[in-house]
Amino acid sequence: MAAISGETLLRLAVAAAAALLLLLAPALADSDADRAAELLSLQSRSKSGVIHLDDHSISRFLTSTKTPRSYSLLIFFDATQLHDKPELHLQDLRREFSLVASSFVANNADDSSSRSKLFFCDLEFKESQSSFAQFGVNSLPHIRLVGPEVKSLKDSEQMDQGDFSRMAESMGEFIESRTRLRIGPITRPPMLSKTQITIIVALVLIWLPFAAKKVLAGETLLHDKNVWLISAVFVYFFSVAGTMHNIIRKMPMFLVDRNDPSKLVFFYQGSGMQLGAEGFAVGFLYTIVGLLLALMTHLLVRVRSVNVQRLIMGSALLVSFWAVKKVVYLDNWKTGYGIHGFWPSSWN
Incomplete structure (x- = not known):
């Protein structure tokens, strides 16, 4: 049997390596597409369009992939144990985040290319402490956008705390300005279901004849001057107590003292924040x-x-003087600005 020369062996080895590379090339090229397809599948199985991730998922879709990726991930960082902290508004922000996700999916239902470029995800602290550390997240609420070019998770773009003020609308504007993708109008669920609306309409129709009879006889609450008096006092209190501010800003009535969790803080010293209890006290x-x-x-x-x-x-007059003095004192304590009275110069 003739011996095979070294040169021939080398040529065979090179040919085998080239053939292996040709066989593996499609698989390597499809790996990113496979991940995007898997994310689309996970998105379709979520009612809100938000994909729940953990440490393993972060590794699969981010840290173990090569850049640039064909997709971006917008991640909401959550912690179940902090849901009872009203000042963080984690549950409210999570609902608003879900609204943005569902609106994006619905508004881009016919555009699969856009849907495969951005995915909404969430991470829970207890399940994904390693991922929290990789992102460098040490406070909540927190939202990160991981773009296609991001290699280190700490280099991903953080959504500014001030952008949470307008909830879903602010989140949508942040995404559109960073990704050039269209979120579209935010679709909020109706306050009442069709069944509830039907029941209410039926009750109103039944009640209308009786109400008309009362109105013609002048026996309704709107004909009672005491109701108007109480309503006027309520509107006055509602106005001076800053209740509208508390509703719009979703301010809590009180906070838990950080130094002593057993104590509650009803008055917050600082002009940048007003608790509900403060407004009610002054009102x-x-x-x-x-x-x-x-x-x-x-x-x-x-x-x-x-x-x-x-x-x-x-x-x-004495009680009024005490009340006004108390308001002035609270304002000075909270803001640091003083209010001083001056006698007319002719009295000096």
Whole structure:
């Protein structure tokens, strides 16, 4: 049997290596596409369009892949044990994040290329502590955008805390400005279902004849002056207590003291934040002054005894002075700005 020369062996080895590379090339080329297809599958199985990740998923879709990837991941960092902290608004932000995800999927239902370029995901702290450390996340709420070119997770782009103010709309604007993808209008679920609306309409139709009879007879609550009086006081208190601010900003009524979790903080020192309890306390003081002024101008004038008038008026003025002084003190304590009274120069 003739011996095979070294040169011939070398040529055979090179040919075998080339053939192996040709066989593996399609598999290597499809690896990124396979990951994108897997993400699309996970997205379709999620009701909200948010994919739940863990340490293994982060490795599969991010850290073990080569850049550039064909997709970006927007990740919401969550911690179940912090859901009872109202000041973090984690559950509210998570719902808004889901709204953006579902709106993106719905608005791009006919554009598979856009849907495969951005995926909404969430990470839970207890399940993915290693991933939290890789991202360098040490406070919540936190949202990160991992673009196709990002190699180190710490280099991914963080959504600014101020962008959470307008909830889903702010998140959508952040995504569109960074990815050039279209989120589209945010679709929010209706407050009432069709069944509930049908029941309410039926009850209203049944109630209308009885209501019409009451209106014609002048026996409704709208004909009662006491209802209008109470409503006016309520609107006044609602206005001066900053209730609309608390609703829009979703401010908590109180906070838990960081130094002593067993204590509650009802007044927050600092002009950048106002708790609900603060507004109600100041609104209550303002309402006292308003009610006393109404008492003196509308009811006290009907009292015949001058001595009784003087006694009640003096007491009302003292209480009003105390209430206003308390408001001024709280404002000075909270903001650091002082309010000073000045005597007319002619009195000096």
